[in-house]
Amino acid sequence: MIRYALSAAFAALFALPAAAHDFTTGDLTVEHPYARATTSQAQMAGGFMTITNNGTESDRLIGVEGAFARDFQVHLTEDNDGVMRMREVEAGVEIPAGESVELMRGSYHVMFMGLDNALAEGETYDATLIFENAGELPITFKVEAFNYQPEHSDGSMAHGEMSHDSMGHDEDSDNHAGHGHGHSGHD
Numbered sequence: 275m276i277r278y279a280l281s282a283a284f285a286a287l288f289a290l291p292a293a294a295h296d297f298t299t300g301d302l303t304v305e306h307p308y309a310r311a312t313t314s315q316a317q318m319a320g321g322f323m324t325i326t327n328n329g330t331e332s333d334r335l336i337g338v339e340g341a342f343a344r345d346f347q348v349h350l351t352e353d354n355d356g357v358m359r360m361r362e363v364e365a366g367v368e369i370p371a372g373e374s375v376e377l378m379r380g381s382y383h384v385m386f387m388g389l390d391n392a393l394a395e396g397e398t399y400d401a402t403l404i405f406e407n408a409g410e411l412p413i414t415f416k417v418e419a420f421n422y423q424p425e426h427s428d429g430s431m432a433h434g435e436m437s438h439d440s441m442g443h444d445e446d447s448d449n450h451a452g453h454g455h456g457h458s459g460h461d
């Protein structure tokens with residue numbers, strides 16, 4: 275009887291989805307917050323995730339806090355006549371009622387400014403998202419491979435790849451620099 279109960283418990287454990295990496299507060303769900311692995315030279319990196327608002331009122335991601343970088347900002351990358359530039363958006367990111375917003379390369383993202391150390395694949399970093407209405411939500415950023423692309427990324431991915439060379443200071447340039455360091459074995 276005991277043996278049966280134990281094995282049933284183990285079966286239940288293993289039945290949990292392995293990739294579950296969601297955070298919820300009130301009507302908001304944050305799916306798979308991640309960053310890409312950086313080189314030791316990288317001073318900054320982007321943080322990405324999908325935020326879904328299941329409520330009936332709009333909310334805004336207005337800030338991010340954490341201890342692994344000097345500053346955390348909400349950024350928007352925009353195409354200005356073919357030149358991709360990013361800027362801090364003080365007003366944050368609107369998460370409209372009933373919609374999902376994907377923070378991703380080439381669009382809204384969180385910027386880690388002044389990293390304490392390089393982000394290595396497989397590591398996790400704690401941070402807190404601050405929403406205008408929902409308040410604070412502790413999350414964990416997972417560090418993915420330097421060339422990681424989210425499964426549900428749409429055409430904006432190709433867009434981001436195209437603009438690598440015209441990027442200014444960006445998480446893209448950091449990751450770009452990483453191509454020659456350690457991953458391909460050229461060094």
Ligand SMILES: [Cu+2]
Binds near residue numbers: 320350361385444
């Ligand atoms: Cu940025």
